[in-house]
Amino acid sequence: MSTLMPLLMLIINLSTIAILWFGGIRVNNGSLQIGSLMAFIQYVTQIMFSVMMVSAMLFMVPRAQASAKRIQEVFDIQPRIGDPVSPNPTPLPPASTPKGLVSFERVHFRYPGAEKDVLEDLSFQAYPGEITAIIGGTGAGKTTLLSLIPRFFDVTDGCIRVDGIDLREMSQQTLRKKIGMVPQKAVLFSGTIAENLRFGREDATDEEIRHAANVAQASAFIDSLESGYETILAQGGANLSGGQKQRLTIARALVRSPEIYLFDDSFSALDFKTDLMLQRALRTEARHATVILVAQRVMSVKDADRILVLDEGRKVGEGTHRELMETCTVYQEIVHSQLAEGEIA
Structure with missing residues (x-):
């Protein structure tokens, strides 16, 4: 994960540079409008960011599964201290007798x-x-x-x-x-x-x-x-x-x-x-x-x-x-x- 994000950002930036380089040549030759070039850059950027998000999810899913497994283990633990099936009701001592012995x-x-x-x-x-x-x-x-x-x-x-x-x-x-x-x-x-x-x-x-x-x-x-x-x-x-x-x-x-x-x-x-x-x-x-x-x-x-x-x-x-x-x-x-x-x- 520490190398994936920088690598994807590098690819996105290199792609933008390549589009500007070759698109600039076409704009200079008159075969491509500047608006079309900018639109193309936006489309490529959106596609690359989507790929980046999917790649991040692929890395995070196994981690989430491992964490969910550990959490479920906690939920599955049965407490050693349990209440009796039929709790004994606390007797009522005389009003003059302090409770708490x-x-x-x-x-x-x-x-x-x-x-x-x-x-x-x-x-x-x-x-x-x-x-x-x-x-x-x-x-x-x-x-x-x-x-x-x-x-x-x-x-x-x-x-x-x-x-x-x-x-x-x-x-x-x-x-x-x-x-x-x-x-x-x-x-x-x-x-x-x-x-x-x-x-x-x-x-x-x-x-x-x-x-x-x-x-x-x-x-x-x-x-x-x-x-x-x-x-x-x-x-x-x-x-x-x-x-x-x-x-x-x-x-x-x-x-x-x-x-x-x-x-x-x-x-x-x-x-x-x-x-x-x-x-x-x-x-x-x-x-x-x-x-x-x-x-x-x-x-x-x-x-x-x-x-x-x-x-x-x-x-x-x-x-x-x-x-x-x-x-x-x-x-x-x-x-x-x-x-x-x-x-x-």
Whole structure:
């Protein structure tokens, strides 16, 4: 294709030169009118351009066929995660009972094709009205654990329950309506800030959006922008800093007002002051919801109601900060590697 187009253009130009050369001789001899010569040039040019288009199509058709084949392969893929034939309806607890209890019961998980479990014999409960934090070294399985709750993957063994129902007995739509998830990488779309926040719930009012932004500590920087909530964001939020993008994705989850909040290292780009203020506001805002927080920084999990310590896919500790400082060696190592002696207490 890279040589075809220049070659065809060369042929067209050489043909025009030849027509002008021999046609000029005939015009000079009086056997051909200038108008006839120009018409002949136009006809030849149109014919040559048509030939050029057909040649280009002949080169593009095989490419299009190969692309269509790859696209069809994607369409033909059957998702591994499917809804049950008869989904189990979610029971209605008493009005005074908060919803959103998450239970892991002897959960094992292994990625397809892997030789080893990422999570092994994991059991714990995350209660409504509490913040359950998960901490551990790189590769401990924290993000994998969080991905199992909205059923991005199914457990290899054991089960996960929400409000007493096995996730595999619920429809994905019903399950995910209960969840507001903030992924490790902040994802924003091209459009206004308000449109991005309403992606969590399209019928959210302006007041609800502003309240969520205020809780997420994003209102100050939004108000400082010239167009405020109508500021246009580039694809992926390229015109914002990392901390600003994280705060907007947190606000988007808050707009949903779900029963379960999942934060996957969502405070990593925030400074300590903003992190502290956000968690205090979040505790009030999500006082009736279940909050599961994955973090690398001890300061982000220190005040949680329950801290789960993972090491190579196994739970090696569970409790409050003070309890783990007395009983869990792995947690002690993480704390001492990040905090000074005066900050540990």
